[in-house]
Amino acid sequence: MNWYNRLNEYFPEEEMKAYGQLRDLIHDQDMYHKEETEDYLVLYGEFSSFVFVDYLLVKQKVRSKGVGSQVIQKLKAKGKPILLEVEPVDPEVADTQKRVRFYRRNGFKMADRVHYERETEDGETFTLNIHYWSPKPIGQRSIMNMMAQACDQIHNFRSQRHYGRLQADPDKVLELKEPVLN
Template identity: 30%
Template structure:
């Protein structure tokens, strides 16, 4: 991936997520060297970025960290297309984080993922800070194709904390 492509992805990420839900430019770019990290893009015939997905591939599961669609093309089905293709190629469970369903927008996002077959797990979860100065963010985990047991959830959470967020639970 060249710098121009990365810059377009980061610009869309910055426009789509608050600072508490994304890394700095340098922090995000560093992830490109991680063998578990993968960026998937959708472009039009003019090579204009329409959407991207940032995912982590682990031996036990896959984790969708970010998915964003250009505001001009939102509602056109591109996000569902990317997620459906990712689900179809996966032989492993898929996890993602969502906000608590206490706003209309959060409920709409959860419904979007439920239509794709994801299920909301009942366990408590917080996203570790992605930037200095940010705090832990209470979120929920959704999983495909089924809800995890408490033991599975704890194992997946430990892998996320160790590999994605580079923290241990004891740092909270």
């Protein structure tokens, strides 16, 4: 359970899954993986056509030393697109800016046409940005479809049991916006 405490101390409350749901994902969902070392912790789903990074946490004292980039490189070696959720940059929270810079340095782009808005148990909404890396060009509709699969098989895995509701109904939380034409 120490790994869960590490996550819980770092990630915002609205982004944290219940311990029971994560335990079930790790033990009962073959495509869901947890890798933990002294320096990092990553939980991700490996689908047939993409990887979804659910949580990536690098220990504070080794940040900016290449550990996170090494984890990303291991995932890139699978040769599949990688998707992850990133909090929008908040000028008041330095870590949000650092995260976005980290993912950009590692070749990730924001899926700027995929709108992703979730709801807390209290009914408050919060937005997350979808960032992606792909070994070859990929369209935003494909990104949204992959994200819908991650919602169904990861965020919603036994969510009725753990929360009494779906955590991320793809039909409600995802929307593909039309491209902006100049």
